[in-house]
Amino acid sequence: MELQGRHLIDPNDLTLEEIQTIIDLGLKIYNNPTNYAELCKGKILGTLFYEPSTRTRLSFESAMLRMGGSILGFSDASTSSVKKGETVADTIRVMDDYADILVMRHPREGAPKLASQFSTVPIINGGDGGHQHPTQTLTDLITIQYYKNEINNLKVAFCGDLLFGRTVHSLLKTLSRYPNMSFILISPPELKIPYHLRDEILQNHNVEIIETHCLETYMPEIDILYMTRIQKERFFNEEDYVKLKDSYILNREKLQSAKEDMLVLHPLPRVNEISYDVDQDPRGKYFDQAKLGVYVRMALMALLLGVVESC
Amino acid sequence: MELQGRHLIDPNDLTLEEIQTIIDLGLKIYNNPTNYAELCKGKILGTLFYEPSTRTRLSFESAMLRMGGSILGFSDASTSSVKKGETVADTIRVMDDYADILVMRHPREGAPKLASQFSTVPIINGGDGGHQHPTQTLTDLITIQYYKNEINNLKVAFCGDLLFGRTVHSLLKTLSRYPNMSFILISPPELKIPYHLRDEILQNHNVEIIETHCLETYMPEIDILYMTRIQKERFFNEEDYVKLKDSYILNREKLQSAKEDMLVLHPLPRVNEISYDVDQDPRGKYFDQAKLGVYVRMALMALLLGVVESC
């Protein structure tokens, strides 16, 4: 398997074929988990969380345990040797003896990349600063695949904080590599997608982008609505925030004009940008998305570890 | 098994027959642990500790590991998504994908109850504020069963802080459901059992209650002496504390007038309310109690998971 022994730092490390391999295996495991319950027996996942992230860490840990493997690690840099001034490179050269695969979350951009240059075992980037979070992107993609059958010819709207949102940037860049995609970028002017990213996507790919500040206008056309959290502190003044905050709360009323089979996704945690009344709407798939995230991580780790011959 | 898929939030969630089922299975496992060493193979316990409690957490973790299952979770809310403002309901809807059974400790009363309304897997209350701690009660009950053979016709004394002690309230309410029980409540006046609880027990059940401030008076009659810690800060003035503190320290001398087969129990941690010289007395069973607590938790989880056909 060509993925064996590789690292995953950036979604761009993977070809679309490789992504498809991971997604397909993830869905196979999802449909028949007992077949894979011993796949990683004797394997150890090391979780190196230099900043806390319960959800990402536990998703990986659950994925490894559900394949019969074991877990060790730390969930907080304050209890790690980093306090004694050790470099990431040195930590990795020890940790790769303790575990067979490592997932690293780090507040500094590029730390997992650096780690991968010193590790003898696969390193997965579990989020580095505002930079990349490739397994969130894989989670988003497996969810789209599961509900839409293929990732092709879709109108995907991103709503909320498009300026700082690492998740949005990663997914947007990756989706723009797929055929026939168009994007609706919904945000207040203060939180628009960075120019360089928009230009990168537009120049390199045959995609369509619409930028708007209004959530409702394009609702009837959207296939996938990807919501993100807007943080009050990102606004320049209180007045702007008060004016805008309600426009970006998705509720059941606003969903009335949407397609029957639109998907509402969210990387979670949700604060108040999706009302609780959407939870009962069949279009709200954000919790299913979190669940599928476990399976895509199972597939990813199994492939990087080389414990499956083929998918 | 009728316990499969259920939650345990409050000891009152269980009938006396159900409690007996759990205790009987716990003792069977205690007597022959190797028979049950693979009972939970492939199952994952998630420990959601929004406030630290090493003893309770590790007791559950040991219980799951000793049945061949796995564990994941967090031991401190400061490393969890709660910091980002996520509700308990949302956290549970993700966590129930990561684990097959969850134990939750939370500083807020009612949080585990709320969690159980959103969870697709069994939730066990591992202590919520000053409210309930049902597996401590099960631990107390299995210990009484083990040493007294049945929970019937016993004179049980509770000594120490009866006003704030969650453990005492839970056990007292549960024991009052058993036949022919009588209770001696020993505390300083400032730390008497709350009226409403006393009245609830007296009105609903055919039990006898004696309230006293003296540890020694009834010593010769007691079958089970349940000690708790008295915290200095609970007293209204230093003088009262100094006056009383020594009366509630159990030592070997005070045990001289007690029955040969009286049990001394304590939920632990003990600070100084039981002298170390009692540790060597065969009546001191508080460490055996902690040990039996692992087995009753094994039984409880096995039954909630439905991995045993019958006990």
Next chain:
Amino acid sequence: MELQGRHLIDPNDLTLEEIQTIIDLGLKIYNNPTNYAELCKGKILGTLFYEPSTRTRLSFESAMLRMGGSILGFSDASTSSVKKGETVADTIRVMDDYADILVMRHPREGAPKLASQFSTVPIINGGDGGHQHPTQTLTDLITIQYYKNEINNLKVAFCGDLLFGRTVHSLLKTLSRYPNMSFILISPPELKIPYHLRDEILQNHNVEIIETHCLETYMPEIDILYMTRIQKERFFNEEDYVKLKDSYILNREKLQSAKEDMLVLHPLPRVNEISYDVDQDPRGKYFDQAKLGVYVRMALMALLLGVVESC
């Protein structure tokens, strides 16, 4: 096996024959790990870290997981019952029900010794204050055995902080029990080995000691160079520190006069006392040392647990 059920608090608890038994088993596991992958199935390691030490904790956890066992514990006293005022003795009497073997790191000298007096399961000292760290010594010894084939007739240099370094004291005392050893102690005058330790070694053993402040003088004679970190705050004045700090940084240039088969060891974490250019030199064995540390801990735990009949 005579090691079954024993504690390891101080390297002196072990005879040289017992150390050899542990090392030999460690190397057997290293050479054929799959033979031992189920050795500790059903066994639980409890990690009681009253102060953080990621490296030591994870090395033990990896060792237990690689033998098919399980792990539980705490990595920080702030989340343990110690906060409620419980004594180490009481904590141990509960923890020994939760696990089959315990490793304890504690800031207070003697705490693991005390714990061992109350525990019904083996206790391993994972470091107590500035006192002992016996599994680091075993790690150092297995590395010397691996690369030198026997621990005999070696010239071992220790360089850096010889006054406060627990690791150095432990290893030096243990090596001085082996035949035909000589030691070169390289440090600034402020950080010389304590008199009592030097005298103890010189009086009790037929060993040779040279004390010097110069790293280069004896370089050509050294078989093993054990580097340690010099902490700026240990110096009496800035001037002395600036003067000395560079003399104790090992780099490739200084290695030119050394034997081809000299070993450079370091307990890690390294800060800057070994330049990164030494990492590529075949003599730099500090990361191999960390790796071998996992295997010697596997052997130690297997023997204390009595799960191997003979080595």
